[in-house]
Amino acid sequence: MKRAPTVLYKKRYSMGPGIDKEGFDRKIETTYKKLEGLLQRMSTSSKDASIATEALEELSTTLEELHVASDEQSRQNMELAAAHLAAQAERQRYQDLFDFAPDGYLVTDTNGVIREANRAAADLLHVSQERLVGKPLAVYVAEAERKAFRDILSTLLKRAITGANEWEIGLRPRTGKELRASITVTPVVPISTTQQPAGNEATDGVGLRWSLRDITEIKRAEERERLLEESHQATQEAVQANQLLQTLLDTMPVGVTVCDPDGTIRRINRTGQEILGGTVTGNVRAPVRNFELFYPDGRRVRPEETLMIRALEGKEIVQNAELLIRRADGSQRSVLAGSSPVLDAEGQVVSGVSIFQDITERKQAENALRKSEADLRAILDATKESVWMFDPDGSILMANETALKRINRSAEEMIDQPYSKFLPAELAQARQACLQKVVESGQPVELEDERAGIIFHHIFYPVKDSAGSVVRITAFSKDITERKQAEQALQESEERFKAIASNTPDHILVQDRDLRYTFVVNPQLGLTEQDMLGKTDQDFLTKEDAENLTQIKRHVLETGKPIHLEVPLLPVAGEAQFFDGTYVPKYDAEGQIDGLIGYFKNITELKRIEAALRASEERYRNLFNTMDEGFCIVEMIFDAQQRPVDYRFLEVNPAFEKQTGLYEAQGKLMRTLAPEHEAHWFESYGKVAQTGEPVHFINEARQLKRWYEVYAYRIGMAEDRRVAIIFNDISERKQAEEKLQTSNDELRRFNKAMVGRELRMVELKNEINELCRRAGLPVRYSKEDGAQNSDNGTQTIDNRGTT
Numbered sequence: 001m002k003r004a005p006t007v008l009y010k011k012r013y014s015m016g017p018g019i020d021k022e023g024f025d026r027k028i029e030t031t032y033k034k035l036e037g038l039l040q041r042m043s044t045s046s047k048d049a050s051i052a053t054e055a056l057e058e059l060s061t062t063l064e065e066l067h068v069a070s071d072e073q074s075r076q077n078m079e080l081a082a083a084h085l086a087a088q089a090e091r092q093r094y095q096d097l098f099d100f101a102p103d104g105y106l107v108t109d110t111n112g113v114i115r116e117a118n119r120a121a122a123d124l125l126h127v128s129q130e131r132l133v134g135k136p137l138a139v140y141v142a143e144a145e146r147k148a149f150r151d152i153l154s155t156l157l158k159r160a161i162t163g164a165n166e167w168e169i170g171l172r173p174r175t176g177k178e179l180r181a182s183i184t185v186t187p188v189v190p191i192s193t194t195q196q197p198a199g200n201e202a203t204d205g206v207g208l209r210w211s212l213r214d215i216t217e218i219k220r221a222e223e224r225e226r227l228l229e230e231s232h233q234a235t236q237e238a239v240q241a242n243q244l245l246q247t248l249l250d251t252m253p254v255g256v257t258v259c260d261p262d263g264t265i266r267r268i269n270r271t272g273q274e275i276l277g278g279t280v281t282g283n284v285r286a287p288v289r290n291f292e293l294f295y296p297d298g299r300r301v302r303p304e305e306t307l308m309i310r311a312l313e314g315k316e317i318v319q320n321a322e323l324l325i326r327r328a329d330g331s332q333r334s335v336l337a338g339s340s341p342v343l344d345a346e347g348q349v350v351s352g353v354s355i356f357q358d359i360t361e362r363k364q365a366e367n368a369l370r371k372s373e374a375d376l377r378a379i380l381d382a383t384k385e386s387v388w389m390f391d392p393d394g395s396i397l398m399a400n401e402t403a404l405k406r407i408n409r410s411a412e413e414m415i416d417q418p419y420s421k422f423l424p425a426e427l428a429q430a431r432q433a434c435l436q437k438v439v440e441s442g443q444p445v446e447l448e449d450e451r452a453g454i455i456f457h458h459i460f461y462p463v464k465d466s467a468g469s470v471v472r473i474t475a476f477s478k479d480i481t482e483r484k485q486a487e488q489a490l491q492e493s494e495e496r497f498k499a500i501a502s503n504t505p506d507h508i509l510v511q512d513r514d515l516r517y518t519f520v521v522n523p524q525l526g527l528t529e530q531d532m533l534g535k536t537d538q539d540f541l542t543k544e545d546a547e548n549l550t551q552i553k554r555h556v557l558e559t560g561k562p563i564h565l566e567v568p569l570l571p572v573a574g575e576a577q578f579f580d581g582t583y584v585p586k587y588d589a590e591g592q593i594d595g596l597i598g599y600f601k602n603i604t605e606l607k608r609i610e611a612a613l614r615a616s617e618e619r620y621r622n623l624f625n626t627m628d629e630g631f632c633i634v635e636m637i638f639d640a641q642q643r644p645v646d647y648r649f650l651e652v653n654p655a656f657e658k659q660t661g662l663y664e665a666q667g668k669l670m671r672t673l674a675p676e677h678e679a680h681w682f683e684s685y686g687k688v689a690q691t692g693e694p695v696h697f698i699n700e701a702r703q704l705k706r707w708y709e710v711y712a713y714r715i716g717m718a719e720d721r722r723v724a725i726i727f728n729d730i731s732e733r734k735q736a737e738e739k740l741q742t743s744n745d746e747l748r749r750f751n752k753a754m755v756g757r758e759l760r761m762v763e764l765k766n767e768i769n770e771l772c773r774r775a776g777l778p779v780r781y782s783k784e785d786g787a788q789n790s791d792n793g794t795q796t797i798d799n800r801g802t803t
Helices: 021-044 049-100 119-125 143-158 216-251 270-276 307-314 360-382 401-407 425-441 481-501 543-559 604-626 654-660 679-691 731-774
Strands: 104-109 114-117 165-171 179-188 207-214 255-259 265-268 281-283 286-288 291-294 318-327 332-343 349-358 386-390 396-399 445-451 454-464 470-479 507-512 517-521 563-569 577-587 593-602 630-638 644-652 695-701 706-715 722-729
Touching (some): 104 119, 119 207, 143 165, 255 270, 265 270, 270 318, 270 349, 307 318, 307 332, 360 401, 386 401, 396 401, 425 454, 425 470, 543 577, 577 604, 630 654, 630 679, 654 706, 654 722, 679 695, 679 706, 679 722, 706 731
Antiparallel strands (some): 104 114, 104 207, 179 207, 281 286, 332 349, 386 396, 386 470, 445 454, 507 517, 507 593, 563 577, 577 593, 695 706, 706 722
């Protein structure tokens, strides 16, 4: 029988933790010994030895396997223990990371009930970690967002949460203000759940891990950044809009002024500055400007009446207000102005806008047109001729006063009525035929007819459009009854006229179309009537004078228009003489020009007087420019109550600037040059302008820092309100007088002090003499020393003869 090697039964194995290794080895050793004893006994007995041996060997193999299994178990236990320690360390690290993470972390079940919370989450929600556990996370969601929170959570669970889901939400901590948070939720699945078979969608055992991050400051920063960006963009847009607005304003053909609700002037465009003669600053209630504002009737616009103030204070929209601007340089502009408040959504005034258009040229044109129309109407109404205007069909469009009086109708009765309606049938037919002839020929037509014993001479003129068609007819009807009678009586009165004309100092002459003298009254230049009759100017004037007069006279004969002239004439022998007069055309009985008539005055002596006056004026001008005294002529300006408030310099001499220190004063106001000039100056000059009484005075102008001796007198008419002022700067003389007065005052005080000292010396001498007499000693001072005479009490003081 074979024995199993004992070496197999002596091997020892290390055991894993938790198993009694030494006891287990002892039991195996005891089993080995029993097995060896059994084998020895079996070796002595042959009965069933082979079976026993096999059984023992099998048992030995089993024990060997048991040892191997025990050793493997020991190894696995050691690995498991090491894994357990590593898991504990890893869990501790996870716990540390979880607790000390900077963001808040929560673990909840699928219903959102908190199972675990880190410190950051507790700090974020202002609740301890322990008290957070078991609380629904929805409790800490802002009330307004809880429903949205539950809806989002429900949606995520229905979709079987996969991956991370992030959104923003408002959280309400236990204490403090609500905050904005960024929330990220991810699923947390236990191991047992992850080992479920594929396709099992059950969420039992699924938890949720929440990441909470306070983004309040981030949102605020983003909001600030957004607001800053919007502000920057708005600023850029405002700058661009402001530039665009200024460009638009500067290119507008009207003046525009914009001010704040308090009246502060913020903007005035370029056109406005040109109209106003400069910019305007300050407040509309007390603006800084170089112009004055008036109504068209001359009344000054008071501050409270300005359009902008009415718009700001009364929310009043003013339109088409006509105003007059008087600039500091004396120029005037007429403007058509309007103002409007700008209101916000609540109806509060946020600014005011004033728009004004320079209508000076338009006003001048309108005035000129009105004047022209008035002059034309006055001329037409003043003329003794009837003036008519007709349509080509004969309807009356216009008639002057003379025409209306002759028909004895009013304009309302005749305008737009047929001309023939107001005339007898035969006469109306003749006039209508004349109108038709003018329309057809396009040429003037003349005729004479008689109505009610009055003889009329008519001229019908066509008025054509640009195409040459006759669109109007103008008729001039002249009553020539008197002319006809006059022509008849002319011959009779010619001699009488000649006799009368011979006694006038004027030079009257008549010439025919060949310019030969046919009639002469009071011949000049040393000539006689016989020297001139039948002759021309070439016979007794120089060649140059004769040709000049001939040209003028030919013009009168050709045009039929009178000419007024002033002409010097030099006879062939003698000195030149001056004549002023008129050449007029002379008509024959048929109304044709057959010569001319001249009416002239000899103004030679007047010319000499004018020359002497010019010489006197020149001497005055030389004196004006060279005199040392200041001289000026001013126009006084009065307010509505006729109180003098200012004056404008109309003329100043060169010494004016030296005497006043005011430069380029002509045309300017004194208030502009010296705003603080004393009121008494205006009052004095205003009185001179109103009463005409001259004044002479000495006064101080403090702003000019000068004293003046002034002589002022009115020039021109009272309504001119002009005052001439001669003045001299006596500031140095006043200063010398003041110094002299000061010296006299000081001398007077010194003299008084010296007199007091002398009197005291006398008193002391008398006291010493009195003491000497009482002591029985001779007196020390005599009368010559200024002592008092004890006998008669007379006191003598040597003080430059003063007693």
